[in-house]
Amino acid sequence: MNPIKRQILLITVIAAAIMELIDTSIVNVALNYMSGNLGATLEDISWVITSYAIANVIIIPMTSFLVNNLGRRNYYIGSIILFTFCSFMCGNATNIWELVSFRFLQGLGGGALLSVSAMVVYELFPKEKQATASALFGIGVFIGPTIGPTLGGYITENYSWPWIFYINIPIGIAAAVSCYFLLYEPAIKQKIKQIDWLGIILLIIGIGSLQVVLERGQTDDWFAAGYIVFLTVVAALSLTGFIIWELYTENPVVNLRILRFRSLSIAAVLTFITGMGMYTSIYLTPVVAQRLLNFTPTQSGLLLLPGSIVAVLALIITGKLLQKGVSAALIVFFGFACFIYFNWSMSRINLETPAIDITLNLIFRAIGMALLTVPLGTLAVSSLELKDMPQGTALNNMMRQLGGSFGISIINTYVARRIASHRMDLITHITPDNPAFINRINGYAAAFMQKGFGLLDAKQKAMLLVEKVVIQQSSFSSYLDGYFLIGSFFAMVLPLLLFVAKRDKKKALVIPSSDH
Structure with a gap:
């Protein structure tokens, strides 16, 4: 050519x-x-x-x-x-x-x-x-x-x-x-x-059923809905059958047998959590920015831009560190630390937090993303034979996508539950003997009366405004809880890096995964 x-x-x-x-x-x-x-x-x-x-x-x-x-x-x-x-x-x-x-x-x-x-x-x-x-x-x-x-x-x-x-x-x-x-x-x-048709069918049915359960369970009161019970059983049977079949069939669509290598099995778990963090953060942040902080779509997109530019530089540095023999596990550790800090910082913002603070938090997310992209792929195949590397890379990439799709479903369910909890907590303070509540209502009513409303209408509008504030604050606090939950997942699996075998000195070519 x-x-x-x-x-x-x-x-x-x-x-x-x-x-x-x-x-x-x-x-x-x-x-x-x-x-x-x-x-x-x-x-x-x-x-x-x-x-x-x-x-x-x-x-x-x-x-x-x-x-x-x-x-x-x-x-x-x-x-x-x-x-x-x-x-x-x-x-x-x-x-x-x-x-x-x-x-x-x-x-x-x-x-x-x-x-x-x-x-x-x-x-x-x-x-x-x-x-x-x-x-x-x-x-x-x-x-x-x-x-x-x-x-x-x-x-x-x-x-x-x-x-x-x-x-x-x-x-x-x-x-x-x-x-x-x-x-x-x-x-x-x-x-x-x-082609392993049975494996593919079991994978599609199992993952699809589980995804519906995770997405719709909270909305339809979980096991009170017959179809949720049915799909839960289908998911359990299909995924169990998938695992057993893939372990024993001659040409599996997903070669689960290579999970006997410790580095790959641990990398798969870490990649799953990484997928959760990457997808949920890019999902939660625009929702919080637009629905609760009143950012425009363009402003929401610009929040992510500086961090993504920094990530390109961090990716180049990461590649050079790996070439110089720096342990992939060590780089992954710092990548996880960045994600933990990002989620912890986002869980502490408030409705008055300026855009620059959110942008700085997102820079840590982006650096974490860059530190995990290639090193996790390197860690996954570090102990594999050359013939097993394509399957190892595919399995690792699949775990990242699974983590992303499951993470969003889990966050939606968790946020919905936390909204109800936060709402109940706030409503307990809305009582006639609470001076802060009485002062807030009187202040709102006075503001409406200055605009020409009568006393009764002003008090009704003041109560509606309080209800709006309760809904907004309940939603906002719930999304912040979502960030904290994801950060907790990152912290919980971090000790797994201690069990990773020493990096194989033989350098192997690794195609970088498509984390984002």
Whole structure:
């Protein structure tokens, strides 16, 4: 391949990966607008995020099979077309569940845009320049999350939320055409194995059922609803059957047997928690900023921009530290420490906290993200044989996506419960013998009377205003509890790093995972 075509192909596959990553974060600042426009609750609208993550969980372990069976070129171009078409359909959705359905299909198409793009980037560089390839692709995958929220905020505020999906269409068409002429099949193909249909079906049923239970349980009073009981049983049986089948079948879709390696099993747990932290923080922060702090979508997106820029620099530094032999476990420790500090700081903000303070907190989140991206992947495969590395990387990536989708569901349930608890706590102070309450009511009533309202109307409006304040403060305190809960998860699993075996001195090539 001549240099010009090589450069065009390199730009194309990195652009495709960035497009996929933009869509993981661009929707977050538009959730409030989608909720109002489609008449959906915040719990329902969160499926726009989780359905995409679940689709990634399903498709990522199948990537090797699909590449070998369909051909890398056909699979990659087909995935771009599916992603682009579903982007158009997402923008045209007329109700929440239509949008969620096409987001799921979009996620199936997006699964190839990261893993296959990474393979192509590495093939385009000679062996002695693999470090350059790693850095280039690593920076590329950070561009998406960096510009996603800011771009989404600007589009939502100045145009309308469907355009956050429509912008994928010209990029997708250009990428598909470019790959049609330039993308080639790899020189060496692995032997095509029989697909593990039973494993895939059990995984889809198990994860899907569990996700519905987590998402809808709080809304429908958990086990008081018959379908929640049914889906809980289905999830337990399917996931148990999946684990047993994958451990004993000859060609598993997810090779769980490699979890016997301590470094991989511990990295999988840490990656799961990391996914929870990354997805929930990018979900909670725009919701808090827009619904409770009255930020515009553009302002919400700009909160995340400085931290994302810092993360690119931190990623470069992390790569150099790993090249110099610094322990991946040590870097992961500091990454977790940054996330713990971020969640602890966010749990202590108030309704008067300025934007600069939230931005500074988000910088710690971004640094933590950069410190975990490559080192967790390195830690995961550090004790694996070369033949097991693709499965180890796929399993680790799957755990991150699972952590993200489960984390958002858990947070929605937890926040809903905490709202009720905080509301009860606040209402206990609304009594006739509470001087602070009486002074607040009298102050509100006096303000309304100055505007021309009579005494009775002024007192009624004052009580309504107190109720509004109670709802706002209950919601705000509950979201802060959500940050604290996620930070607690990070703190609880941190001691696992003490059990990680010493890093293998043999350096292995590791394709960076797509954390964001």
